Amino acid sequence: MKRRISRPGEFIKGIPIAVWLLALVAIPLLFTFIMSFYSSSGLVIDRTLTLKNYKLFFTDSLYARILFKSIRLALAISVLSIAAAFPLAYMVSFKVRRGRNLLFMLCIIPLWVSYLVRIIAWRTILGNRGVINSALMAMGLIKEPLTFFLYNQFAIAITLTYICIPFVFIPVYTALEKIPRNLLDAANDLGANELRTLFNVILPLGLPGLITGFIFSFIIALGDYIIPLQLGGTQGIMFGNLVWSQFGFAFNWPLGAALGFILFIIAVTILGLTSKFGSTEGGFLGE
Amino acid sequence: MKADNAIDLVNVTKKFDEVTAVSEFTVAIKKGEFFSLLGPSGCGKTTTLRMIAGLEVPTEGQILLEGGDVSSTPAYRRNVNTVFQDYALFPHMTVRKNIYFPLKMKKISLSAAQPRVKRVLRLVNMEGFGNRLPQQLSGGQRQRIALARSLVAEPAALLLDEPLGALDFKLRVAMQKVLKDIQRNVGITFIYVTHDQSEAMTMSDRIAVMKDGLAHQIATPDEIYNNPSTAFVASFIGDMNFVHGTVLDNDGKTCVLDVEGKKVTAKRAVDLNNGAAALVCIRTERVQVNSPRSVENRISAELSRIVYRGTDYEATCRIGRAELRAVVQAVAWDAALRVGDTVELAWNAEDVIVFPREEEKDVIKYSVEAV
Numbered sequence: 001m002k003r004r005i006s007r008p009g010e011f012i013k014g015i016p017i018a019v020w021l022l023a024l025v026a027i028p029l030l031f032t033f034i035m036s037f038y039s040s041s042g043l044v045i046d047r048t049l050t051l052k053n054y055k056l057f058f059t060d061s062l063y064a065r066i067l068f069k070s071i072r073l074a075l076a077i078s079v080l081s082i083a084a085a086f087p088l089a090y091m092v093s094f095k096v097r098r099g100r101n102l103l104f105m106l107c108i109i110p111l112w113v114s115y116l117v118r119i120i121a122w123r124t125i126l127g128n129r130g131v132i133n134s135a136l137m138a139m140g141l142i143k144e145p146l147t148f149f150l151y152n153q154f155a156i157a158i159t160l161t162y163i164c165i166p167f168v169f170i171p172v173y174t175a176l177e178k179i180p181r182n183l184l185d186a187a188n189d190l191g192a193n194e195l196r197t198l199f200n201v202i203l204p205l206g207l208p209g210l211i212t213g214f215i216f217s218f219i220i221a222l223g224d225y226i227i228p229l230q231l232g233g234t235q236g237i238m239f240g241n242l243v244w245s246q247f248g249f250a251f252n253w254p255l256g257a258a259l260g261f262i263l264f265i266i267a268v269t270i271l272g273l274t275s276k277f278g279s280t281e282g283g284f285l286g287e
Numbered sequence: 288m289k290a291d292n293a294i295d296l297v298n299v300t301k302k303f304d305e306v307t308a309v310s311e312f313t314v315a316i317k318k319g320e321f322f323s324l325l326g327p328s329g330c331g332k333t334t335t336l337r338m339i340a341g342l343e344v345p346t347e348g349q350i351l352l353e354g355g356d357v358s359s360t361p362a363y364r365r366n367v368n369t370v371f372q373d374y375a376l377f378p379h380m381t382v383r384k385n386i387y388f389p390l391k392m393k394k395i396s397l398s399a400a401q402p403r404v405k406r407v408l409r410l411v412n413m414e415g416f417g418n419r420l421p422q423q424l425s426g427g428q429r430q431r432i433a434l435a436r437s438l439v440a441e442p443a444a445l446l447l448d449e450p451l452g453a454l455d456f457k458l459r460v461a462m463q464k465v466l467k468d469i470q471r472n473v474g475i476t477f478i479y480v481t482h483d484q485s486e487a488m489t490m491s492d493r494i495a496v497m498k499d500g501l502a503h504q505i506a507t508p509d510e511i512y513n514n515p516s517t518a519f520v521a522s523f524i525g526d527m528n529f530v531h532g533t534v535l536d537n538d539g540k541t542c543v544l545d546v547e548g549k550k551v552t553a554k555r556a557v558d559l560n561n562g563a564a565a566l567v568c569i570r571t572e573r574v575q576v577n578s579p580r581s582v583e584n585r586i587s588a589e590l591s592r593i594v595y596r597g598t599d600y601e602a603t604c605r606i607g608r609a610e611l612r613a614v615v616q617a618v619a620w621d622a623a624l625r626v627g628d629t630v631e632l633a634w635n636a637e638d639v640i641v642f643p644r645e646e647e648k649d650v651i652k653y654s655v656e657a658v
Contacts, residue, residue, distance in 0.1 A: 182371050182373060183375050185342050185369075185371065186375035186377070187388075189340055189367075190368060190388055190392060191440070192392050193361070193363050200377075200391075201377060205378070
């Protein structure tokens with residue numbers, strides 16, 4: 001059934017949302033889009049429309065290379081976040097009987113701590129004199145601190161995964177909570193052990209949550225520039241950093257806008273492709 | 288515990304923390320039997336079924352399946368299948384995939400399973416629905432698919448947990464017949480949980496009537512109706528009059544009681560001494576109003592209420608402080624009778640059942656006949 005919004009009451013209710021979206025999403029995006037066709041000479045923005053910025057992106061392989069690296073890392077982070085958050089959500093949803101709400105709160109409590117504080121915390125864990133190295137040296141396993149923990153893609157991946165886990169946990173947990181418990185009884189009754197129930201019933205029915213979690217973590221990881229800056233070292237220039245530096249250092253706002261818009265298009269494409277699977281009520285996976 | 292039993296329960300007890308859900312349940316269910324667990328909600332009937340299925344582990348006692356102890360076998364390795372109350376069809380699978388599921392779990396290939404899937408679909412009269420999704424089916428259709436899914440792997444017993452509970456009255460009556468026919472055709476043991484006494488009465492070979500985790504009586508429908516073993520069973524099944532009485536003379540075969548100063552004779556063994564307080568029970572449809580037939584018990588009473596119910600009349604009559612209801616076929620009813628008239632109530636001595644007065648607390652007070 002389609003809901004009609006013909007009545008004036010319904011129409012008025014929609015106005016705040018429309019204003020909100022227009023002011024905070026559509027108009028800034030439109031400005032960015034227009035800006036990406038300007039050009040910059042020194043500190044002055046030349047307002048004649050040009051495709052120069054996009055041409056640069058497609059001719060200088062540096063940009064494509066960094067974009068590819070960023071996508072690859074964001075994918076890895078999404079997979080890692082799901083790998084960490086799914087078992088967690090599975091345990092909290094199916095295995096815990098008492099104190100479930102408390103556990104749920106504990107799982108999302110990192111969201112209450114400032115993002116920057118959590119990044120600094122990971123620096124103290126991974127650093128030369130950090131928690132891991134100190135512990136390993138105290139145990140006598142190593143003499144010199146290991147340096148491969150910090151200032152590379154590994155550090156970015158582990159920290160961003162940590163940041164993303166609650167964002168994956170929440171939609172996955174919600175999806176698992178929605179699975180009627182008698183379906184698990186039925187699967188068990190009809191001959192499926194826990195593992196086969198997981199693959200035949202829980203995963204297909206929890207898929208919308210997994211896809212939402214994937215989208216969240218992928219977009220967070222693809223756009224982030226603070227963690228690469230803080231923990232990435234020389235390897236850590238991601239596409240987000242490129243965009244950010246055009247605005248922050250190089251004062252080449254038009255190029256920044258063009259790169260930002262390219263990132264936006266990629267994110268929207270992925271969102272569109274995956275949400276096609278994410279929103280169905282079931283019936284998309286027969287097995 | 289013979290091998291020709293489908294299921295044996297031996298002193299099965301289930302406790303949830305300190306609450307006893309099922310207490311020392313012992314029964315032997317024969318192969319091919321239609322066995323019902325009947326009782327009000329919270330009586331432990333579903334818990335018993337879930338223990339047979341393996342979805343709950345008994346605290347004490349043994350469960351045997353075709354003679355073999357399965358007490359500690361997990362549900363997925365037990366050769367019994369359940370039809371759940373709300374069907375529990377997998378919403379992401381088509382009807383065909385749902386029915387194939389138990390065979391898939393037995394590692395039977397889809398092509399090898401195809402004829403069996405087709406056969407059960409035909410059995411439940413749902414051919415041509417194989418490619419539908421559960422949410423595209425009506426309640427009755429889902430119910431039949433759930434039944435087909437549970438039957439396809441040919442289990443040693445089929446467990447049904449109030450399978451018709453969500454259906455409306457007419458569909459339920461129709462499905463009762465379908466279920467009974469299917470049970471006769473396939474010859475599988477059915478264990479059927481219901482709170483609906485008429486459903487249990489019409490379908491079952493034997494019924495276990497349960498209350499508060501205890502099996503009050505395990506017997507055929509006829510036995511349960513005519514010789515209830517406790518006042519609870521007497522009140523839960525059918526429509527029963529309960530009046531207070533005192534034992535005057537009990538010789539072990541015939542028992543004479545005093546009810547409101549009048550003598551009532553019961554022709555059956557009653558385990559009460561002279562002078563004991565008793566609960567006297569007579570089925571409402573066995574009480575005759577102004578009957579010409581000669582029967583042992585005749586008492587005059589005042590008509591206090593007449594209710595016309597289509598096929599019959601329910602006449603409530605007063606004898607002192609006691610009240611007796613008589614249900615009389617509409618064709619046999621004397622239309623001249625009015626409230627306030629004095630009538631003569633009569634019934635056979637065989638129709639009087641006597642329980643100790645202490646059992647009165649177990650009597651279910653309301654009488655629900657609509658379901």
